[in-house]
Amino acid sequence: MMCGIVGYIGEKKASPILLESIKKLEYRGYDSVGMSTIDDRIKILKGAGRIDDVHKRINFHSLNGNTGISHTRWATHGGVTDSNAHPQTDCKGKIAVVHNGIIENYLELKEDLIKKGHKFSSETDTEVISHMIEDYINSGKSFREAVLETSRRLQGLFAFLAINEKEKDKIIASKHRCPLVIGIGSNENFAASDVVSFLKHTNKVIFLDDDEIAEITKDSCKVFDITGKQKNKEISQVRWNSEEAQKLGHKHFMIKEILEQKETIDRVASHDRKSIEKIAKMINDAYGVFFVACGTSYHACISAGYIFSKITKKHVNIFLASEFPNFSHFLTKNTLMIAVSQSGETADVLEAVRVAKEKGVKVLALVNVMGSSLMRMSDYSLLLNAGPEICVLATKTFTSQLALIYLLAYTCAGRYEEGKKGLEDVSKKVKDVLSEENIQKIKNLANSLKDEENIYLIGRGLSYSTTLEGALKLKEVSYIHAEGLAGGELKHGTLALIERGTPCIAIVPENESRHDILSNIMEIKSRGGYIIGISNRNEDVFDFSIIIPDVEMHPILMIIPIQLLGYYLALERGCNPDFPRNLAKSVTVK
Ligand code: F6R
Numbered sequence: 001m002m003c004g005i006v007g008y009i010g011e012k013k014a015s016p017i018l019l020e021s022i023k024k025l026e027y028r029g030y031d032s033v034g035m036s037t038i039d040d041r042i043k044i045l046k047g048a049g050r051i052d053d054v055h056k057r058i059n060f061h062s063l064n065g066n067t068g069i070s071h072t073r074w075a076t077h078g079g080v081t082d083s084n085a086h087p088q089t090d091c092k093g094k095i096a097v098v099h100n101g102i103i104e105n106y107l108e109l110k111e112d113l114i115k116k117g118h119k120f121s122s123e124t125d126t127e128v129i130s131h132m133i134e135d136y137i138n139s140g141k142s143f144r145e146a147v148l149e150t151s152r153r154l155q156g157l158f159a160f161l162a163i164n165e166k167e168k169d170k171i172i173a174s175k176h177r178c179p180l181v182i183g184i185g186s187n188e189n190f191a192a193s194d195v196v197s198f199l200k201h202t203n204k205v206i207f208l209d210d211d212e213i214a215e216i217t218k219d220s221c222k223v224f225d226i227t228g229k230q231k232n233k234e235i236s237q238v239r240w241n242s243e244e245a246q247k248l249g250h251k252h253f254m255i256k257e258i259l260e261q262k263e264t265i266d267r268v269a270s271h272d273r274k275s276i277e278k279i280a281k282m283i284n285d286a287y288g289v290f291f292v293a294c295g296t297s298y299h300a301c302i303s304a305g306y307i308f309s310k311i312t313k314k315h316v317n318i319f320l321a322s323e324f325p326n327f328s329h330f331l332t333k334n335t336l337m338i339a340v341s342q343s344g345e346t347a348d349v350l351e352a353v354r355v356a357k358e359k360g361v362k363v364l365a366l367v368n369v370m371g372s373s374l375m376r377m378s379d380y381s382l383l384l385n386a387g388p389e390i391c392v393l394a395t396k397t398f399t400s401q402l403a404l405i406y407l408l409a410y411t412c413a414g415r416y417e418e419g420k421k422g423l424e425d426v427s428k429k430v431k432d433v434l435s436e437e438n439i440q441k442i443k444n445l446a447n448s449l450k451d452e453e454n455i456y457l458i459g460r461g462l463s464y465s466t467t468l469e470g471a472l473k474l475k476e477v478s479y480i481h482a483e484g485l486a487g488g489e490l491k492h493g494t495l496a497l498i499e500r501g502t503p504c505i506a507i508v509p510e511n512e513s514r515h516d517i518l519s520n521i522m523e524i525k526s527r528g529g530y531i532i533g534i535s536n537r538n539e540d541v542f543d544f545s546i547i548i549p550d551v552e553m554h555p556i557l558m559i560i561p562i563q564l565l566g567y568y569l570a571l572e573r574g575c576n577p578d579f580p581r582n583l584a585k586s587v588t589v590k
Contacts, residue, residue: 344372
């Protein structure tokens with residue numbers, strides 16, 4: 001389950017804070033929402049639907065009390081119904097639980113509980129948690145002990161928060177392989193799946209590790225290991241600010257985050273030189289480098305294959321994280337795994353890292369979210385420093401991944417200065433790509449393409465990975481089928497689909513493959529295809545052209561017009577770009 005959870009305990013009324021905080025987690029799941037607070041007793045409001053719509057219907061603000069928990073759901077076990085929304089409770093409604101993850105052994109636990117007389121009111125796996133806590137409390141355990149005992153018996157992935165009417169002054173949190181971070185405020189504390197949820201109130205955090213339980217009151221947070229032993233945990237400071245996690249006048253996070261690329265590349269360029277050099281040495285010294293990632297991050301890795309080949313003259317291996325375990329027999333103690341992930345919570349990536357670590361492999365994470373599971377599991381990490389990315393689609397973090405990969409490749413080749421200067425140069429050019437004039441042009445293009453059913457993208461060399469990422473952007477946000485392919489592959493099959501008027505986006509940088517890609521474009525043009533050229537100069541064969549400055553690191557620039565096209569196509573077609581159907585940002589299931 002890819003859900004968001006948040007808890008608040010303090011001196012203020014909890015429900016407005018929880019509502020604002022859970023909205024920040026809507027990117028993690030958005031089919032149902034719920035909240036529970038403790039006033040004189042536990043009260044719960046919940047329902048199927050988007051947060052704003054459910055709030056209009058049932059008014060979360062009517063919940064009183066200074067302690068509460070909230071949840072935004074992405075259904076896995078049980079349909080999208082009011083009763084399956086969280087919080088879930090025990091038999092008497094005195095314990096409430098919100099949960100992110102999947103309890104794999106819930107059926108046997110449920111059977112056990114039913115035999116003991118527990119009555120279930122939902123189809124969720126989560127409900128076993130509240131009944132188990134109830135059961136342990138009935139047998140004489142304290143609330144915290146009951147959560148500990150319950151957590152020990154759960155199999156699968158979970159982060160959950162529980163409140164109990166009988167111990168009003170606390171929230172108990174438990175974590176196992178799903179993200180959970182505690183926010184430390186003054187006379188108030190928070191717990192959430194993602195720090196952006198409470199960043200407005202505090203940037204002081206405790207990152208829980210797996211199999212830790214936290215007992216949170218308004219002025220303390222005690223952390224215990226799974227045996228019940230108290231642990232000393234460090235309080236860290238997150239560098240993001242709350243403004244970055246807001247739309248700031250933009251209609252959607254997607255467009256805000258696309259425009260932020262004017263600043264994010266520079267942030268990579270100004271990475272501390274020493275740590276870049278240290279990591280570059282590790283890459284050079286490794287016997288076998290394996291890049292692993294999923295989705296957009298995987299496309300950045302495909303680019304890494306070309307970039308390292310060209311700049312460092314080094315072969316690197318690229319794997320989809322979900323497929324990586326099949327190739328684990330290639331790993332040795334001298335292998336370096338480079339795990340690339342925006343969220344640092346993608347289950348397939350974490351699993352690949354786990355497999356690699358079992359073989360004694362060192363892991364380097366390129367990650368955007370500080371304190372994420374990936375960062376904590378890895379031996380070394382470099383942050384993308386792109387700021388929070390809230391839109392479900394990855395945009396600015398993709399170009400930051402590319403930028404960091406370029407910087408590392410140049411540094412491995414002993415050309416750090418050149419790499420840094422190249423990034424600074426690209427960063428200035430991003431502003432040209434995002435000019436008002438270009439944006440207007442792309443809006444017009446989106447209007448003319450809005451009724452299309454298929455769009456093809458072609459490129460060669462490094463631009464091949466741009467086509468893969470471009471196709472993913474277009475399809476996930478506009479639901480138009482899009483396919484990216486290497487220009488040379490057209491004649492091996494896909495050319496059969498080109499008809500009069502079929503739109504085809506061609507990525508045409510100024511490099512050694514220009515001649516060949518122009519030939520591939522001719523193959524499409526002569527079958528009646530409509531050519532949209534993204535290039536540093538116009539060509540007669542283009543029916544529509546988007547002119548992009550000529551730079552060595554062209555993949556960073558070339559993807560931006562396609563991100564914009566996806567955004568405006570979504571608007572033309574009435575889709576919500578921040579929340580594409582069936583998708584969630586943090587994919588914490590395999
Ligand atoms: C696409 C997108 C996804 C992610 C993928 C990996 O726009 O966002 O394809 O790239 O789920 O996520 P991370 O990078 O967080 O591991």
